[in-house]
Amino acid sequence: MRSNGGHRPEREDCDPGRAAPRRRWAIWSELQALLVADVLNRNQHKFFQAKLEETRERHAKYGDSIYLLEPQLKEGEGGLRDLHTALWLAKVKYKIHSVEELVQRAIITGPELAEVLEARDFSVPRAQLAALPEQAAFRSTYLRISGAHRTDTGFQA
Numbered sequence: 423m424r425s426n427g428g429h430r431p432e433r434e435d436c437d438p439g440r441a442a443p444r445r446r447w448a449i450w451s452e453l454q455a456l457l458v459a460d461v462l463n464r465n466q467h468k469f470f471q472a473k474l475e476e477t478r479e480r481h482a483k484y485g486d487s488i489y490l491l492e493p494q495l496k497e498g499e500g501g502l503r504d505l506h507t508a509l510w511l512a513k514v515k516y517k518i519h520s521v522e523e524l525v526q527r528a529i530i531t532g533p534e535l536a537e538v539l540e541a542r543d544f545s546v547p548r549a550q551l552a553a554l555p556e557q558a559a560f561r562s563t564y565l566r567i568s569g570a571h572r573t574d575t576g577f578q579a
Contacts, residue, residue, distance in 0.1 A: 458517075466514055473507055495548050502545045505538070 461469075480503065484494040496502045512518055516529060521538060524530045530538075 469514055470511065473511060477504065477507055495545060502542075505542055505545065 480497055481499045484498040484501075486499060488498075488500040490498065493499075494501060509521060512521070512524060512529070516524065516527060518524060518527070521535065525532055525535045
């Protein structure tokens with residue numbers, strides 16, 4: 423227990439269950455402040471240009487089309503990396519902390535936000551599955567159980 427100048431010991435210091443989350447929150451807050459100060463508030467134009475060039479190179483490497491027979495879900499055009507890049511660019515330009523803030527600031531509409539979230543929710547599990555070792559039986563079982571094999575058209579893959 424830590425003493426605070428002759429007063430009663432601080433109760434929070436006695437409980438490791440409370441101290442660890444507070445420490446993590448303090449570290450996270452400090453990292454967020456550093457991110458904003460050292461990365462996001464520096465040369466925005468240079469950051470945007472670097473992200474644009476990175477995206478062009480990635481698209482060229484993984485197939486510069488959304489109409490591939492077997493698209494690369496994470497790195498290919500329209501994939502998860504494009505969504506993450508768009509969110510980083512919005513974070514830098516509009517100083518947001520969540521994608522929902524784009525609606526609050528009238529940058530995108532509610533239906534557009536729903537599309538973004540649906541695309542994210544559609545892409546994340548598939549990209550994670552694609553990263554697994556060749557376990558086709560596991561992937562097909564997962565897709566069948568989760569209902570992830572269905573598309574908006576109602577047809578099954």
